Amino acid sequence: MSREQIPQSYYEIIEACAGPGCPFCRLVEQIGDRFLDACLHGTVTDPDIRFKYRESIGFCNRHAWRLPGSGGGRRLGIAIIYQDFIKQVTRKLEKARYNASGGASLGRLQESLNRKKPTGATQSLVRSLEPQKPCPACVQEKELETLAMTTLVDFLPNDERLREAFQASDGLCLPHLRRALELVRNETAFEILIEDARQKMGKLIEELDEFIRKHDHRFQDESFAAEGDSWQRALARIAGMPAPLPGKSRQKKQL
Numbered sequence: 001m002s003r004e005q006i007p008q009s010y011y012e013i014i015e016a017c018a019g020p021g022c023p024f025c026r027l028v029e030q031i032g033d034r035f036l037d038a039c040l041h042g043t044v045t046d047p048d049i050r051f052k053y054r055e056s057i058g059f060c061n062r063h064a065w066r067l068p069g070s071g072g073g074r075r076l077g078i079a080i081i082y083q084d085f086i087k088q089v090t091r092k093l094e095k096a097r098y099n100a101s102g103g104a105s106l107g108r109l110q111e112s113l114n115r116k117k118p119t120g121a122t123q124s125l126v127r128s129l130e131p132q133k134p135c136p137a138c139v140q141e142k143e144l145e146t147l148a149m150t151t152l153v154d155f156l157p158n159d160e161r162l163r164e165a166f167q168a169s170d171g172l173c174l175p176h177l178r179r180a181l182e183l184v185r186n187e188t189a190f191e192i193l194i195e196d197a198r199q200k201m202g203k204l205i206e207e208l209d210e211f212i213r214k215h216d217h218r219f220q221d222e223s224f225a226a227e228g229d230s231w232q233r234a235l236a237r238i239a240g241m242p243a244p245l246p247g248k249s250r251q252k253k254q255l
């Protein structure tokens, strides 16, 4: 394959494989951060950008808290676009009415018997306060994650550089392994994915055994080695990596 045909995600995957934990969790995090950068870039000079994010009422919790980044340079942009969302919510609250007569009497009877059921009296208000579109950073992450995952499963069988980088990585978390298995269209790539996951999970099981064993009072004098954080890696393997704190980047762990 010529250099022109190699997608950008190929190089991003190789770079992500050198970091700790699931390379795709890291890749997705970078995609989200780049999108947020682009969103905030120019909010001061072009405040109309805020209209683009009205339907989603900004970003989801995870992405909203990634917005500040590391420095203080994004504070003004955040203040401008989030003031607009707060005004948007306030306008709805100003028009809000408790619609006690709404709904049939049978519906009202059911409401009074079941307190867990949302009331019809505030139903339209609650709906109007919900985002009408998903978080735009989440949408971007999903789209580019699929593109990158397609690159991984397409290049794994024949590209030694990518295969070696992948095999030297900490391996895919379960959610990203599932995504890879959904997109794989080649039996060799499938075998590489399965074998890699089996090997890395097998090693993790052994480390967890050792971690658990050292908690037995008979062995409490033994200090922890590489298995000391195996419980964290088990969480990340099954649930995916945690989002790092804003401004914190991940460092490759030295073992």
Ligand SMILES: [Zn+2]
Pocket (backbone or CB within 6 Å): 022, 023, 024, 025, 026, 172, 173, 174, 175, 176, 240, 241
């Ligand atoms: Zn992952």
Ligand SMILES: [Zn+2]
Pocket (backbone or CB within 6 Å): 059, 060, 061, 062, 063, 135, 136, 137, 138, 139
């Ligand atoms: Zn989001």
